[in-house]
Amino acid sequence: MKIYEVVFWGSFGDRPEKDTIYLVRAPDFLTAVEEVSNNSSPNNHDGKQFPLAHAVYEIGEDLSLTPEDHPRILRGPYFEAAYNRGWRAWQRRIVGPDYTKDWEEQTGSS
Numbered sequence: 001m002k003i004y005e006v007v008f009w010g011s012f013g014d015r016p017e018k019d020t021i022y023l024v025r026a027p028d029f030l031t032a033v034e035e036v037s038n039n040s041s042p043n044n045h046d047g048k049q050f051p052l053a054h055a056v057y058e059i060g061e062d063l064s065l066t067p068e069d070h071p072r073i074l075r076g077p078y079f080e081a082a083y084n085r086g087w088r089a090w091q092r093r094i095v096g097p098d099y100t101k102d103w104e105e106q107t108g109s110s
Contacts, residue, residue: 001025001062001069004032006084007055015079022076025068029056029090030103035071053100058088 007044026032033053079106084106093102 001027001071002032002053002058003013003060003061003074004029004061005057005082006032006036006042006053006076008052009054009082017081018081020025020077021080021082023074023078024070024071024076025062025074029058031071033095034054035073036076039073040077052092052101054099055084055089055091056103057084058084074084 002025004026006022006024006108010016011018011020021032022036024032024035026035033056036053045081055068091106091107094100
């Protein structure tokens, strides 16, 4: 299992300058996104039940002494400025002004 940050640009409520981030354990980045989409509170996303995450950062491996074999939100939401510190990353593909459901892996610093 790997550890990911699933990022939503901006936040709802009193922190609009911050991003909404979840720390997630999952076998791959798509499963991490699905875990957040299915189990995060709509209250943290302007009432939207299945908001589209904007970016995902792979930040490491789960090195637990007793690892679980299923995805789980480990922490979140927390509100910070999301920043990729050189990690492997994916972002939503943009067509015109709209985000799509497709992902593009980012190369270099994002």
